[in-house]
Amino acid sequence: MLVLNRGRLRLPIERLRCTVALVFLALSSLHAAPTLRALPEHLRSDAFGEIIGADRLAESTATSDLQLVTPRGAYASCHLVVGLRTGGAYTLTLNPIARGSGIETSLYREWLHYLPATNEYIPDALIPIKSPYQSRLPSPDNRIPAQTAQGFWLDIWVSTDTPPGNYTLTARLVSSGETVPLSIGLMVLKVEVPEEDAVVMDHNTYGTSWLADQYPHLAKKLGRRFFDSAEYFHLLHAYHRIFYEHRGIFHQLGYGHAGKVSPEFAPKLEGRGKDRHIVDWALYDRHYAPLLDGSAFRNMHRSARPIPYVYLPINPEWPASFENWGEPGYEREFVNVISAMEQHFREKGWVNTRFEMFFNHKKRYKGFSWDGDEARFPGDYGYFREYARLLHQAVPPNSPVQFVFRADVSWTMERQWHELAGVVNFWVCGGGMFSWYPDHLKELKERGDTVWTYGGTPAVTEPSSHISLEVLRAWIEGSQGFVRWLTTSPGLDPWFHFEGGTETLIYPGDRFSLAEPIPSIRLKLERNTLQDLAILNELTSRGTEAASLKAAAVQLFNGTTLQDWRFPRPALANTDPLEWSNADIDDAAQYSAKFGKELDAAAWSRVRTYIYEKASGERASAGR
Amino acid sequence: MRRLLCAIFIAATATFSAESPQAAELRRVAEVASVMLDGDVCLRIETPRSKDFANLKDPRDPWRYGDNYDVDGAAFNQTKKTLIRLSRLCQHACDVNLWMPVDSDLASVQIVIRNVHEISQFWKWGDMRQPMPSEMARVLKTATRVTVQHQPDIVSVLAPVFDSLNNVVGVAEVVGKTAPDPRGNVK
Secondary structure (H helix, E strand, O other), X not given: OXXXXXXXXXXXXXXXXXXXXXXXXXXXXXXXOOEEEEEEOOOOEOOOOXXXXXXXXXXXXXXXXXXXXXXXXXXXXXXEEEEOOOOEEEEEEEOOOXXXXXXXXXXXXXXXXXXXOXXXXXXXXXXXXXXXXXXXXXXXXXXXXXXXXXXXXXXXXXXOXXXXXXXEEEEEEEEOOEEEEEEEEEEXXXXXXXXXXXXXXXXXEEOOHHHHHHOHHHHHHHHHHHHHOHHHHHHHHHHHHHHHHOOEEEEEEOEOOOOOEOHHHOXXXXXXXXXXXXXXXXXHHHHHHHHHOOHHHOOOOOOOOOOOEEEOXXXXXXXXXXXXXXXXXXXXXXXXXXXXXXXXXXXXXOOOOEEEEEOOOOHXXXXXXXXXXXXXXXXXXXXXXXXXXXXXXXOOOOOOOEEEEEEEEOXXXXXXXXXXEOOEOEEEEEOXXXXXXXXXHHHHHHOOOEEEEEEOOOOOOOOOXXXXXXXXXXXXXOOOEEEEOOOEOOXXXXXXXXXXXXXXXXXXXXXXXXXXXXXXXXXXHHHHHHHHHHHHHHHHHOOOOHHHHHHHHHHHHHOOOHHHHOOXXXXXXXXXXXXXXXXXXXXXXXXXXXXXXXXXXXXXXXXXXHHHHHHHHHHHHHHO | OHHHHHHHHHHHHOOOOOOOHHHHHHHHHHHHHHXXXXXXXXXXXXXXXXXXXXOOOOOOOOOHHHHHOOEOHHHHHHHHXXXXXXXXXXXXXXXXXXXXXXXXXXXXXXXXXXXXXXXXXXXXXXXXXEEOOHHHHHHHHHOOOEEEOOXXXXXXXXXXXXXXXOOEEEEEEEEEEOOOOOOOOOO
């Protein structure tokens, strides 16, 4: 969606500096009367009604007269901010839009996390609430002294059946006997967001033992039954669902660095050597069947479909014991079990998911003698070749089940692309360094390999647009996906001693009596970026030159050219990676400030304006 | 043949004691570990290049040792296979980990091989080297086995690993949990 001055679709939009918003907020706070305001999605309010420092660089439209513009098959979003200068009770009511419009609204209260490192309150976790919502300021559970403002995230789902045109959402705040109305315009475009994303946005995690820690009430209620309970499996699926609803996917690795496999991530095995075989699929199927047949995603705004990728439990200790490595028994154990898995998947019709053989271990964790993840030593490549051979032995050449060999690569990615051609066919490459080798991408794709990049997640202390950066970068570089390497670890106390959220995009709902995860503002912003990018990407399939679209997008995003998004191959890349240090890599991969502190919160909203203008224009041309 | 000898050895040395059945079992495995592990091979596991990085301080790159940690695959794999077979002597899930002292003064120690359950009473996740626990120092100095139970649900028996000169060059940690967690340490 796009923020415009009401009643106009004049692009580019009139921009006013964020200071306008700040002045507006400051003036309104002088009155003791309650206030209710709408803010564009990229401007986050703190506990006192001010835009948080990180977002103040933003250029923005005035906040007193907000109009959202949105394509169909998409969410539009904004913040609502309740202000009570002297605190007290309030009721916030969001009036429903007319039935049959295909428009649905969802409202969330924004949790204000205290960050000791910067001594500030920043909103991120979103607690689902129902309208009318009654509470008071200071918020009883958030416990912020002298809190005078509470932000809410408004999600507006606009279905593909919604007739294009103008709509109005109305809300009202009642406090101390006063009623404050608010109207938000919603302009629905003819444009539809394609189902397919331009970039697969992946959210990763490891293991499941943390679930009991993050859901203490549920764990206490269920006791020893926790990991066998229906609630637990619902929780596993809920993690997939929340990311799917936000146009992403979820990866959950089910084994540890020394090869221990959680029971629900693999079929149960018995026997040794030639006698090793699968004896029980019950837990595996309970976990994966709804994900692999897509039924876990019923009754969502996106159509139900099987997860596109999943880790296999294969590691050097499973299904074959490392005790037999290099001996006939290892091959027999591996091939027998993986062959049976292929047969099971085929019989179940699980043919729309790529099953990934992926090795996550590193020598430094002392489980095995070679690096499976980010291999650095060329001597380790032999293990990859051997596992490719074993997989080839196990899976019939005409199998409809899609087994892939995934490797996450950094130090020696260029060498691995060459030496492991035909062995690994799914590459997840360290971002930054990947841009040293732009000429290889075409070759990898032409031989049928899948290429993703990976990296982290921006902290809540970064301007809100930073969540869009890696999504856009992946599309600019031609990567087919981007992995945020850890997205479920909010820290020991995200509520009152938050560390910034660089390892999470969701939060456990346990604190709010919800036995499933809750989203974050950053996840919502990432989703909205993906929606827009899907439209832009679709334009290339209609004949618009990708390079010109990309050039326009980056110019609007951060005033750069496409050349600024890649590093020239550094001299370091021509030396032996065994001699590199992380500091050398950092020195060779310095981004300009336009990708960091100068990247303002409104960056993506400018790209969005361009995308909607472009898509609306092309649609109009096509209709003539 | 090795397994048969192990079984005979265990049967011959199994005696009644007041220790818990689990501790007694771990102790018996520890006795076998001292016999079966080849200290000369263990000494060859970490490569000389890797050891050089252990002492290299790079203020701009705290992960430099970890990134350059490397092992001799043959020595590692041979020893790991032995450790896995030793763990099969336990009725219930146990691990046999290999620890090696870093310096001759026994000031620090490093875990060199871990196993599937990832259980240890001493390993701190991600640490490349650690201060020498007093119990391990005792094993290295006296060539005796030591039973350790710092955590109520974990028992470790530390056993000396000998080289061909009959020097104690390492420590085998035979470790089990009273209530194994099928999902623990999967992270």
